[in-house]
Amino acid sequence: MALANQDPGCELRRIVRINEEIKSVIARAFKINLMAMNAIFLAKRAGQSALGFGVLSNELRRFAMDLQRQMTQLRETTYGSVATVTALVKQARLNNVLERARREATGIGRGVIDEFMRGRHGFAHARQREQIGALNRRLSQMIADTSQLVELGSVLARSAKIEAAYGGPFSAALMQVSSDFENTIGEIQRSLASLSKQREL
Amino acid sequence: MKTARVIYEEGGHRWLALVRDPNRPEYLIDTNEYLVSVGDDAILLDPGGNEIFPAVFSALSTEFDPRKIDKLFASHQDPDIISSLSLWLEFNPQIKCHISWLWASFVPHFGGNQDTFVPIPDGGADIFVGGQRLQAIPAHYLHSSGNFHLYDSKAKILFSGDVGAALLPPGEDSLFVEDFDRHIRHAETFHRRWMGSERAKRDWCDRVSQLDIEMLCPQHGAIYRGAHVRRFIDWFAQLEIGIVRR
Ligand SMILES: [Fe+2]
């Protein structure tokens, strides 16, 4: 866990990276939504032989919408953490100036700063640790929930692939759509894995 | 660290100039800070920027307990004047900052809250330090549009913010102006470019001409004293200002 002794500026850069990853997942969820709509039309045209595929496409569309919603929440939480981390950056900057003042000061000035920093350190540290801990727990929980959801999406995509085999003359087209689903969901899973690596503040 | 120099002392009434930090990096403009104290009560004038806080704080505390400072005076809103506000507030959250009403909602971006600022109306105001009356004298548009100087009628000192400022080369940075003609060359470009209003300049010259001033203390450069004060005002009165050289 990074505290004020590490460079909190890198925490801000990390939040930017997390946010970019979240944006890319949202974009892919949107893509799945569109793909699912097309798949629903395709299944309708294929008729009786693609009934199962149609049902799965509907499920995939609902999945895409749920995913979009969860990622938006995750993004809001990440933005919320910008305030906490900005406070850390300010604290670190303040510490830095005070440390310089302590080195320069003699006599009463030195005593004043020493006393001030003693009081400040314990308090600020405990509060920061608490805030960052809470933030980390919340982010981990959200990412775990999302990973579960995406696992479901991946099962749906695999089932769609199996259903595609029964699509008669539309089989090739349905197969193409279902591997597109599979690939996009695979990309999302990789993004989430990198998110859980980055989330620890 | 900077040096704390006593420039006036009479009874418990004292003016301290915090000047000339040999370790100041080139890229920061040199500034003078002043502490006016009467007994245990004190006001810090143009406390300076964030970056030089250590130098100011250390120099000041060689002569005065920094925890007792509960008043700041900011001639205007510039970063070299008041960006250290949040640091001073760390030591005394009750500190009051006297500044033109014009800037009272801008400077909180440097720190402080609704209780921190005492807005000075355009006409000026009195600020009392240990019972001694100090007067905020209007100096608007010189250079800032909401700008005050601080006059101490007992010590006969006018703190003049950026007016009188000079950018002194190394080796010519004595605390007091010695050779006026030589000194004023380092002030000329600064005043021509920074001071924007001819009319405000004339008003200011008229206003301060009526004050009894023994020392004119700018925020940059050297202090004018005795006859140099009058010479400076006359020089400024005839200087053409508000000019960008191309
Ligand atoms: Fe200025």
Ligand SMILES: [Fe+2]
């Ligand atoms: Fe200045």
